Amino acid sequence: MEKVYFSMQAKIYFESGGLEKYLPEIKNYGRKVLIVSGKNFIFRSGLYDRLSKILSDRKIEQVLYSDVNPEPDTYDVERGSRIxxxxxxxxxLAVGGGSAIDVGKSIAVLSTNSGAIRDYFGEREYENEPLPVIAVPTTCGTGSEVTRFAVIVDREGRTKKTISSEKIIPKMSILDSDLLQTLPQKLVMATGMDAFSHSAESFLSARADHISKLFAKDSLKLLKKFLPEAYREPDNVNARERIFLASLLAGFSINRTGTIVVHGMGYSLTIKRNIHHGTANAILLPYVFEYLKENGYGEEISELEEILGDTGKLKNFVHDIGLPSTLKETGFTQGDIDELSELSVIGTQRSQKNMKIQMNRDNFKKILQDAL
Ligand SMILES: [Fe+2]
Structure with missing residues (x-):
């Protein structure tokens, strides 16, 4: 029987309206909080006022860094660390989607350790303990609120890089599903498909075990049912809440296994044409499945099909929830395929370790060609 290791030091609250109830516990982690967020949603949704009131009522000092860009890079981290x-x-206190939470985690490392954030890509030892991170996710995809990963764009390397350490897992995460009710429909679908990809990739990872598969399978069941439901009925509170829960479960599963090549290939679409992270995964996942089914993963994909049905129909699923299901729909042309294949080789360097087959430039090219 396989060995089992399970460690989770984090507190997780999943409750509608839970922000006011649980955020006051932040006083157990610090006296002066850096709020890390993107530029718009936190203000437009009234969330900043809510957070600010909770903190000032408890006499907790606060500083705001609301300058995180979508698909944040090393400069987003370095600016925040200086502040x-x-x-x-x-x-x-990292508030937002994966971008804000990942930047928050990276600032936590860089604020107590010397050098540049580039020095901490991969699995590194930290001289000093990173600052504690409290996460309040506002999208339903990242899973970053419970993972050991922070993904940051490295402009020089033309890819995304991952900081990985148990020390950056948020100490407390509050998933208040009320926050999801104002999220634009398109982002619910795109981030929901990011969660879908996390679970599917985690399931196929060479590091998958009984526990990670439990999370991945349950998350996929929820997403299969509730993504279409939330698409058809944008005001369906329950459907959005279930997608939010599924993204948390997917976070638990990738925290144990990492992703496989879909994410690494998806980075190339984001680097080249700024395609949303979740959308990039949604486009590529069906074509990667097709390839893997024929190349060593037949058994695993059949097991997944017990939950998902025919994976050959996944393209329709993506299309039917309003997302692009080909590269062409997002503006790519035949002329881009070589460069995307090259970028996929770079982007998958880390995740190939989680694969039982090794994939090369030509393999990526075939998948990208099909996806075009
Ligand atoms: Fe992701």
Whole structure:
């Protein structure tokens, strides 16, 4: 029987309206909080006012860094770390989608350790303990609120890089599903498909085990049912809440297994044409499945099909929830395929370790060609 290792130091609250109830616990982690967020949603949704009131009512000092770009890069991290050090913040409150949470985790590392964030890509030892991170996700895809990963764009390397350490897992995460009710429909679908991809890739990872598969399977069941339901009925509170839960479960599963090549290939679409991370995965996943089914993963994909049905129809599923299901629909042409194949080789360097077959440039090219 396989060995089992399970470690989870985090507190997770999943509750509608839970923000007011649980955020006051942040006082157990710090006295002066750096709020890390994107530029718009936190203000437009009224969330900033809510957070700010909860903190000031408890006399917790706060500093705002609301300058995180979508698909954040090393500069987003370095700007935030300078503010964090200058203001002597001792805790990070990361609020938003994967971008804000991943930048928050990276600032946590860089604020207590010397050098540049590039020095911490991969699995590194930290001289000093990173600051504690508290996460409040506002999208239903990232899973970053419970993972050991922070993914940051490395412009020089023309790819995304991952910081990986148990030390950056948020100490507390509050998933208040009320926050999801104002998220635009398109983002619910795109981030929901990111979660879908997390679970599917985790299931196929060479590091998958009994526990990770439990999370992945349940998450896929929820997404299969509730993504179409939430698409048909944008005001269906329950459907959005279930997708949010599925993204949390998917986070647990990738935290144990990492992803396989879909994410690494998806980075190339984002680097080249700024395609949303979840949308990039949604486009590629069906074509990667097709390839893997024929190349060593027949048994695993059949097992997945017990939950998902015929994976050959996954393209229709993606299309039917309003997302593009070909590269052409997002503006790519035949002339891009070589460069995307090259970028896929770079982007998958890390995740190939989670594969039982090794894939080369020509293999990626075939998948991308099919996806065009
Ligand atoms: Fe992802």
């Amino acid at each position: 964090c050090r200058k203001e002597n913040c001792d805790c990070i």
